[in-house]
Every structure is written in structure tokens, then in C-alpha cells.
Amino acid sequence: xxxxxxxxxxxxxxxxxxxxxxxxxxxxxxxxxxxxxxxxxxxxxxxxxxxxxxxxxxxxxxxxxxxxxxxxxxxxxxxxxxxxxxxxxxxxxxxxxxxxxxxxxxxxxxxxxxxxxxxxxxxxxxxxxxxxxxxxxxxxxxxxxxxxxxxxxxxxxxxxxxxxxxxxxxxxxxxxxxxxxxxxxxxxxxxxxxxxxxxxxxxxxxxxxxxxxxxxxxxxxxxx
Amino acid sequence: xxxxxxxxxxxxxxxxxxxxxxxxxxxxxxxxxxxxxxxxxxxxxxxxxxxxxxxxxxxxxxxxxxxxxxxxxxxxxxxxxxxxxxxxxxxxxxxxxxxxxxxxxxxxxxxxxxxxxxxxxxxxxxxxxxxxxxxxxxxxxxxxxxxxxxxxxxxxxxxxxxxxxxxxxxxxxxxxxxxxxxxxxxxxxxxxxxxxxxxxxxxxxxxxxxxxxxxxxxxxxxxxxxxxxx
Numbered sequence: 001x002x003x004x005x006x007x008x009x010x011x012x013x014x015x016x017x018x019x020x021x022x023x024x025x026x027x028x029x030x031x032x033x034x035x036x037x038x039x040x041x042x043x044x045x046x047x048x049x050x051x052x053x054x055x056x057x058x059x060x061x062x063x064x065x066x067x068x069x070x071x072x073x074x075x076x077x078x079x080x081x082x083x084x085x086x087x088x089x090x091x092x093x094x095x096x097x098x099x100x101x102x103x104x105x106x107x108x109x110x111x112x113x114x115x116x117x118x119x120x121x122x123x124x125x126x127x128x129x130x131x132x133x134x135x136x137x138x139x140x141x142x143x144x145x146x147x148x149x150x151x152x153x154x155x156x157x158x159x160x161x162x163x164x165x166x167x168x169x170x171x172x173x174x175x176x177x178x179x180x181x182x183x184x185x186x187x188x189x190x191x192x193x194x195x196x197x198x199x200x201x202x203x204x205x206x207x208x209x210x211x212x213x214x215x216x217x218x219x220x221x222x223x224x
Numbered sequence: 225x226x227x228x229x230x231x232x233x234x235x236x237x238x239x240x241x242x243x244x245x246x247x248x249x250x251x252x253x254x255x256x257x258x259x260x261x262x263x264x265x266x267x268x269x270x271x272x273x274x275x276x277x278x279x280x281x282x283x284x285x286x287x288x289x290x291x292x293x294x295x296x297x298x299x300x301x302x303x304x305x306x307x308x309x310x311x312x313x314x315x316x317x318x319x320x321x322x323x324x325x326x327x328x329x330x331x332x333x334x335x336x337x338x339x340x341x342x343x344x345x346x347x348x349x350x351x352x353x354x355x356x357x358x359x360x361x362x363x364x365x366x367x368x369x370x371x372x373x374x375x376x377x378x379x380x381x382x383x384x385x386x387x388x389x390x391x392x393x394x395x396x397x398x399x400x401x402x403x404x405x406x407x408x409x410x411x412x413x414x415x416x417x418x419x420x421x422x423x424x425x426x427x428x429x430x431x432x433x434x435x436x437x438x439x440x441x442x443x444x445x446x447x448x449x450x451x452x453x454x
Contacts, residue, residue: 038391041398042410045388058388065297066305066312073357075313084363092378095385099414106296107415116377123372138377143370144355151355156367158349158359160313181341187348188362195356204301210310211296213392213414217385219378 038062039081039161045222055223057091058216061191062161063098065212071197072204074098074113076214080191081159088156088192090117090124090141093219096194097130098212102203106211111203115154115194117141126154126194132202151197159191272434272450274427280449282308282324282334291324292400292426294417295392308334313351313358317394319343325399325430326437328447336446387411399433400426 039061040047046059057079064075076098079089100111112130119125127138128145137145142155162184203210278289283303291298291308299310307315308324319338323329327336338345349359361367390410391397401409405425412421434450441448 038389038394038397041391042389042406043403044407045410055388060389060391062394063297063311063391064313065299065310067299067301067310068305072299073355075356075358077358084361085365087366088368092376094388095382097382101296106294106298107418112382114382118375118377120372120375123375124368125372125375125377127375127377138375140368140370140372142368153356155356156361156365157356158347158362160347160351160358162316162344162347163318181344184344184348187344190361190363190365193358195358197355197357200301207300207302210299210301211294211392211414212299213294213296213390215390215413216388217382218388219380219385221386222388 053223055094055218057089058094058218060214060216061159063212063214064160065210067200070200072200072210073195073197074100074212075160075193075195076115077157077159077161077191077193078216081161081186081189082191084188084190086190088124088141090119090126090154090192092116092118095217095219097215097217098196099215100203101211102205102208104205104208106209113196117154128152128194128196131196132198148202149199150202152195154194155192156190157193159186159189161186270435270438271453272431272438272448273453274430274434274450276328276451277325277430277434277449278427280324280329282329288324289423292393292396293420293423294414295390295396296414297392311394314346316341316343316345321393321395321399326434326441326448326450328449331447396426400429402429 040049040054040059043050045051046054046056048054048056059079061077061080062075064073066073076096078096079091094117096115098113099109100113101108102110111132114129115126117124117126124141125139126141127136129136131137131150133148135147135150137147137150137152139145141153143153145152163186279287282288282291283300285300286298286308297311298308299305303309305312307317307320311317316338319342320334322342323332323334323337327334347359349362351357351359387410390413392414397406397409401422402425405422409422409425431450434448438448438450
């Protein structure tokens with residue numbers, strides 16, 4: 001990969017770090033490296049502290065990609081985390097896409113798997129398109145949809161991400177971070193998500209690499 | 225998994241503190257501007273070359289640079305389904321990512337920081353063992369009852385929508401892209417990443433972080449991947 005040959009530009013930055021011992025060892029991390037997976041990023045579009053009208057519904061939290069003996073599983077969480085008394089977010093004007101490449105070239109998207117939401121009265125539903133074999137599905141949220149062995153679901157879930165963010169907040173306020181591995185900001189939080197499970201023979205091309213990235217887009221343009 | 229209580233503390237102030245560092249307090253308190261940190265000179269003048277970090281192997285055939293550029297999750301079916309080979313729900317991605325970026329992986333396995341553990345080692349709810357895999361929501365939120373048939377789902381082409389967010393690798397945009405570049409980075413895609421457009425940005429930010437953290441890893445008895453500049 002030729003990229004590492006590029007000379008870097010060391011930005012002017014001033015950082016002071018001290019540390020305290022824990023179990024006889026010191027471990028420090030830069031706070032920016034551990035904020036979250038992607039929650040509230042990009043800030044000027046999705047961060048309520050920066051954008052007066054943040055697009056929470058389109059704020060990607062995390063993307064997951066794993067396989068079992070039989071299936072490939074992809075999941076996308078968004079618009080969270082949130083308290084356990086709040087409903088899910090099914091925004092009709094947001095397009096959620098999992099861009100899947102199965103040919104080993106990450107620049108191409110063989111399967112643009114798209115999720116969209118809509119309503120029937122007070123009931124929410126979703127569609128998923130771009131699946132292998134041209135499979136599309138439409139149905140209610142909080143229900144497993146199945147077609148040709150492919151499963152899809154949209155719903156409210158426990159937020160699967162785990163990390164201590166309280167320490168980071170304290171760092172910002174006091175300049176001193178107390179980082180505790182028994183403290184998980186994402187505990188007792190829910191989040192909206194979509195999950196799709198695809199039989200491996202339908203999407204696996206030998207041992208060629210699978211690449212996945214996610215994107216959200218808003219109908220008619222970003223919130224102003 | 226049992227976790228040992230661990231309190232780690234650090235003083236951190238600098239130009240790299242980002243307004244994007246959201247800890248979620250916005251859900252429980254009124255938005256407040258992120259204070260501008262007072263720049264403080266680094267404790268040492270040491271500077272490091274992080275190229276050995278970008279070129280070290282995180283798993284067979286995959287360097288750190290390849291892992292992050294382009295910004296996609298990458299999955300090899302011939303290897304175990306464990307981050308950074310894909311990203312399974314229970315994987316401690318932050319501890320693994322930090323190890324990959326800072327530690328000499330020929331000395332310390334990528335599991336080193338997780339084995340402490342540095343952060344909380346697992347989710348607070350067990351994941352399902354089958355589809356949909358994620359755990360059910362906690363508490364008693366209002367849930368749809370799986371009703372409805374004729375949903376008013378848009379059929380507009382994707383071109384009628386405007387990008388808001390993108391994500392592949394966890395923490396990448398947050399950790400290694402500076403604030404001014406977050407939007408342009410967010411608006412790109414893996415094909416652009418593949419032109420190595422963002423390598424200077426990623427390498428520069430990793431250098432800043434490494435210069436700040438190197439002595440602390442050293443005191444922790446951990447060998448880093450970066451090499452001191454001559």
C-alpha cells in the first residue's frame with residue numbers, strides 16, 4: 001500500500017498528559033480515540049451541541065459485520081443511544097444503506113442494501129432492497145421478515161456498543177479523566193437498528209474479501 | 225466476563241480535543257459549548273515516526289493502513305469472525321483498535337489492552353444466539369406491534385437524498401480525522417479513500433497522539449510500534 005509513503009504534516013498541537021497507576025501499570029488513551037464508534041459524527045450535522053438542528057435520525061451509531069457457519073450478518077444502529085422509555089425512530093425521509101462489496105475490491109458496491117421506513121396509520125413498516133438475487137422485502141417493524149432464506153428486521157434494541165464515556169465527560173470538565181472499566185455509558189440504553197442475515201452461498205464469492213460501509217441520506221437535503 | 229475494577233486517570237488538554245467528543249450528556253442536559261482547551265506544551269519534545277504502526281500486521285495479510293484505508297469493515301471468511309476481521313457484536317473494538325494503532329503487535333497481541341481490561345469488557349446485556357442477534361430493548365419502551373400493511377415508504381431514487389453520515393470502521397473518523405476535516409471526510413466514500421487522499425490526515429493525527437502517549441505506554445511497560453525520530 002503506497003499510502004504510507006506520503007509525508008505527513010505534523011499539525012501544531014499541544015498535549016499534556018499525566019497518569020496515575022492502576023494495577024502497577026499505566027494506561028492512557030486519547031479521549032478522542034474512544035468517544036464512541038460514530039455517534040454524533042459528523043458533529044456539524046448530527047451533534048446537538050454543535051448543530052442547532054441535528055439530524056438525529058440519520059446519525060449512524062455503529063455498523064456490524066460477521067459470519068456464522070451458514071450466514072453473513074450485517075447490522076446498522078442509528079439515532080441513539082437513548083433512554084429505555086423512548087420509542088424507536090422510523091423516519092420516512094431517511095435512507096439507510098449498507099454498501100456491500102463481495103468481489104474483494106472495496107471501491108465497488110455489488111449490493112447496495114437499502115432500508116426505508118414508512119407508516120400505515122400509527123404502525124411503522126420498512127422496506128429492504130438491494131439484496132442478493134434481487135430480493136426485496138416490505139413489512140412491519142419489530143417483525144422478522146424472510147424471503148429466500150434472507151432475514152431482515154428493523155426495531156428497537158439494546159444498544160450493543162459498550163464503553164466508558166462518563167470518564168471522558170469528566171476529563172473535559174476537570175482536565176482529569178477517571179476511566180473505569182466497570183462503567184459503561186451505553187449500559188441501560190436502547191437504539192434503533194436494522195439487521196439482515198444472508199445465507200453465505202448467496203453472497204460469498206469464495207474467499208474474496210467482503211467490504212461493508214454504511215451511509216445515511218436525507219430526502220430533499222440536509223436539515224437546515 | 226468478570227472485570228476487575230480499574231481506575232485510570234489522565235490529564236488531557238490540547239488542540240486535538242474535539243467539539244465532537246460527545247458523551248451523550250446532551251440527552252440529559254442542555255447543550256453547552258465545548259470549552260476550548262488551553263494548549264499546554266508536551267511534557268517531552270519527543271517525536272515519533274508512526275509508519276511502522278501503519279505497516280504492522282493486524283491479521284494475516286492486513287496492515288493497520290489497509291485496515292483503515294479505505295474506511296470499510298473487511299471480512300475474510302478464511303479467518304475467525306472477530307474484529308478486526310469484520311466486527312461481531314461482542315468484540316471490544318476500541319481496546320483492539322487502540323492496541324493496533326499504538327502497540328508493537330510483534331511484542332504484544334492485539335488483545336493486550338482488552339485483557340486488562342481497559343474499557344468495559346462486554347455489553348451489559350447478553351446478545352441473542354440467533355437472528356436478530358442484538359439484545360431486546362431494555363426497560364419498557366413503547367414498541368410497535370408488528371401491524372400495518374400499506375406503508376407510505378418512499379420510492380424516490382437515491383439521487384433524491386443527500387448524504388448525512390457515513391461509517392465503516394469504528395472510531396476511525398472520530399479518532400484520526402481532525403475537526404476541520406470531518407465533513408469532507410464524511411462526504412467521501414471508499415473509492416476516494418483508496419486514492420490515499422486521507423493518509424496524511426490519518427498519519428498526522430496518529431503522530432500527534434503517539435507523541436503525547438509514547439512515554440505513558442513506556443511507563444506501562446508496553447512497547448509501541450512508533451519509532452523515535454532521529
